[in-house]
Amino acid sequence: MTSEATVGTPGWTVEAPDIRVRGVRVHFGTSRHVLTGVDLDVASGEFIALIGASGCGKTTLLNVIAGLVPAAEGTVMIRDRPPAAGRSDICYILARDALLPWRTVLSNVAYGMELSGVGRAERERRARVYLERVGLRDVADFFPSRLSQGMRQRASLARAFAVERSLYLMDEPFSALDSQTKLLLHDQLLSLWESSHATVVFVTHDIGEAITLSDRVLVMSRRGAGVVEQIHVDLPRPRSAEALQADERYHDLYRLAWTALRASTA
Amino acid sequence: MTDMVRSEAGLGAAAGTNGSRSRSVLGARIVFLLAFLVAWQGAVALGLANPAFIATPVGVARSLLHLIVGGKLLPNLATTLLEILLSFVASVIFGVASAIVLDRSEWLNRTLSPFLTAFNSMPRIALGPLFILWFGIGIMSKAVLAFSLGYFIILLSTLGGLKNVDRDLLLMSRLFGASQARLFWHVRLPWALPGVFAGLRLSLIYCSAGAVIGEMIAAQSGLGLLVQSYSGRFDVAGVMALILVVAVMVMALTSLMDLCERRLLAWSKGSTDVPG
Ligand SMILES: Nc1ncnc2c1ncn2[C@@H]1O[C@H](COP(=O)(O)OP(=O)(O)OP(=O)(O)O)[C@@H](O)[C@H]1O
Numbered sequence: 001m002t003s004e005a006t007v008g009t010p011g012w013t014v015e016a017p018d019i020r021v022r023g024v025r026v027h028f029g030t031s032r033h034v035l036t037g038v039d040l041d042v043a044s045g046e047f048i049a050l051i052g053a054s055g056c057g058k059t060t061l062l063n064v065i066a067g068l069v070p071a072a073e074g075t076v077m078i079r080d081r082p083p084a085a086g087r088s089d090i091c092y093i094l095a096r097d098a099l100l101p102w103r104t105v106l107s108n109v110a111y112g113m114e115l116s117g118v119g120r121a122e123r124e125r126r127a128r129v130y131l132e133r134v135g136l137r138d139v140a141d142f143f144p145s146r147l148s149q150g151m152r153q154r155a156s157l158a159r160a161f162a163v164e165r166s167l168y169l170m171d172e173p174f175s176a177l178d179s180q181t182k183l184l185l186h187d188q189l190l191s192l193w194e195s196s197h198a199t200v201v202f203v204t205h206d207i208g209e210a211i212t213l214s215d216r217v218l219v220m221s222r223r224g225a226g227v228v229e230q231i232h233v234d235l236p237r238p239r240s241a242e243a244l245q246a247d248e249r250y251h252d253l254y255r256l257a258w259t260a261l262r263a264s265t266a
Numbered sequence: 267m268t269d270m271v272r273s274e275a276g277l278g279a280a281a282g283t284n285g286s287r288s289r290s291v292l293g294a295r296i297v298f299l300l301a302f303l304v305a306w307q308g309a310v311a312l313g314l315a316n317p318a319f320i321a322t323p324v325g326v327a328r329s330l331l332h333l334i335v336g337g338k339l340l341p342n343l344a345t346t347l348l349e350i351l352l353s354f355v356a357s358v359i360f361g362v363a364s365a366i367v368l369d370r371s372e373w374l375n376r377t378l379s380p381f382l383t384a385f386n387s388m389p390r391i392a393l394g395p396l397f398i399l400w401f402g403i404g405i406m407s408k409a410v411l412a413f414s415l416g417y418f419i420i421l422l423s424t425l426g427g428l429k430n431v432d433r434d435l436l437l438m439s440r441l442f443g444a445s446q447a448r449l450f451w452h453v454r455l456p457w458a459l460p461g462v463f464a465g466l467r468l469s470l471i472y473c474s475a476g477a478v479i480g481e482m483i484a485a486q487s488g489l490g491l492l493v494q495s496y497s498g499r500f501d502v503a504g505v506m507a508l509i510l511v512v513a514v515m516v517m518a519l520t521s522l523m524d525l526c527e528r529r530l531l532a533w534s535k536g537s538t539d540v541p542g
């Protein structure tokens with residue numbers, strides 16, 4: 001814990017990664033490329049955070065990994081299989097909570113399981129467990145229109161983790177929340193993740209969020225050339241978002257990431 | 267009904283004010299109706315209006331009683347009601363079905379849309395005599411005329427609802443592994459439902475108008491036939507009594523629909539309320 005934070009070099013690889021992205025190029029239409037040769041490895045059970053300037057292709061990269069956008073060149077392998085939308089081991093959490101307004105909170109949390117073929121009784125039981133874990137037990141029978149933004153986002157998290165998949169892709173799920181609510185949700189996300197042993201790729205604009213949550217922060221270049229910098233977050237787990245605010249190491253890492261992000265956008 | 271009561275009670279403190287507000291609205295409505303009837307009757311009594319042209323509330327009530335007691339109302343009402351229900355049910359089935367097909371097939375939608383617009387722009391009422399020629403003087407011709415009005419309303423309102431489905435909801439469902447069939451049942455259809463209900467209400471009104479007007483052109487039985495013969499005799503009170511019957515009938519059918527809507531769309535209730 002006394003060593004300086006490691007700033008790795010691009011092209012860092014892991015043994016038998018969960019996600020392997022090699023030389024991926026993406027373009028929309030015939031004009032310029034949005035991604036120009038991205039390499040990325042994510043180990044099984046790892047939580048990585050992806051930061052970078054707006055428009056640098058973070059969402060596009062997630063979409064490629066999720067199988068929503070095809071790569072023009074390069075390869076993507078997820079557990080030795082190419083990506084495909086609706087794969088039963090991947091869960092993609094969108095920036096918007098996307099709760100069905102005509103279903104109650106409980107039924108929304110059960111919805112993901114319903115689509116994954118979980119039986120009715122088991123759905124109901126698990127939905128209640130996960131609602132409890134994100135502190136929404138009391139509003140289980142409400143329609144989403146009666147929830148605050150933070151509550152809606154928690155319901156969306158509960159829905160995602162209730163399907164118990166092994167890979168989670170998240171695109172700025174907390175960007176619409178105030179910093180206080182964010183801290184609460186960080187703790188809930190960490191607790192959900194720690195018991196799930198899932199691999200997570202988390203896109204964010206918030207450096208503090210990236211460090212609080214992840215094992216590694218990857219900084220993407222502005223020109224879509226992929227990961228230009230990475231910061232190993234050697235903060236011990238389990239972490240508490242609140243306690244980290246007073247942690248020296250956290251602030252060192254924050255400065256490091258900030259500098260890296262500045263350099264990537266220059 | 268009980269559902270609504272329960273959900274309103276669920277709002278806690280707001281329930282009390284809601285209850286007293288709806289009671290005061292009911293009171294205001296009764297006052298308004300009475301004032302209207304008194305002004306009408308009074309205008310005639312004071313010689314401000316000619317009863318031969320506008321009749322009187324009392325005269326209308328007398329005509330209505332006469333219709334009922336004379337045994338004329340029920341058989342004619344039954345005919346009209348049958349025509350309305352026939353055309354309405356057909357409008358709903360075919361309207362919703364065609365909207366689903368047109369929503370799924372962009373090609374078909376693009377090909378057919380000028381024809382649909384053209385047919386919908388035609389004054390179908392003016393085609394009434396032709397419908398009589400083609401489908402006979404009985405119930406069928408009126409049902410077809412009413413259907414030609416009601417069908418497009420349901421088609422367009424359902425299609426509108428299906429077309430603007432929230433893309434994120436579809437994407438989220440797709441990412442959880444939903445098939446096309448499940449996307450339809452779990453996302454597209456519920457999303458379109460408020461639009462469908464708006465269409466249902468309007469379509470019912472148009473089907474009723476179509477049926478009555480069809481009967482006025484040529485018929486063997488029906489409220490429109492009575493309207494036609496009463497206006498031929500300049501029996502203003504009789505015509506008004508019949509119009510009243512039609513209005514009450516349509517209102518009754520509409521409130522039946524409101525009941526279904528309140529059950530199915532409880533989630534959207536009050537979602538368009540904006541404070542201030
Ligand atoms: N469907 C699309 N069609 C055309 N261009 C697109 C499309 N989606 C994204 N782009 C372009 O690709 C680039 C990267 O977009 P992307 O959404 O991946 O950025 P991002 O890093 O997620 O940005 P932000 O942080 O603002 O969400 C942008 O310049 C954008 O204009």
Ligand SMILES: [Mg+2]
Nearest residue numbers: 058059060171
């Ligand atoms: Mg983005």
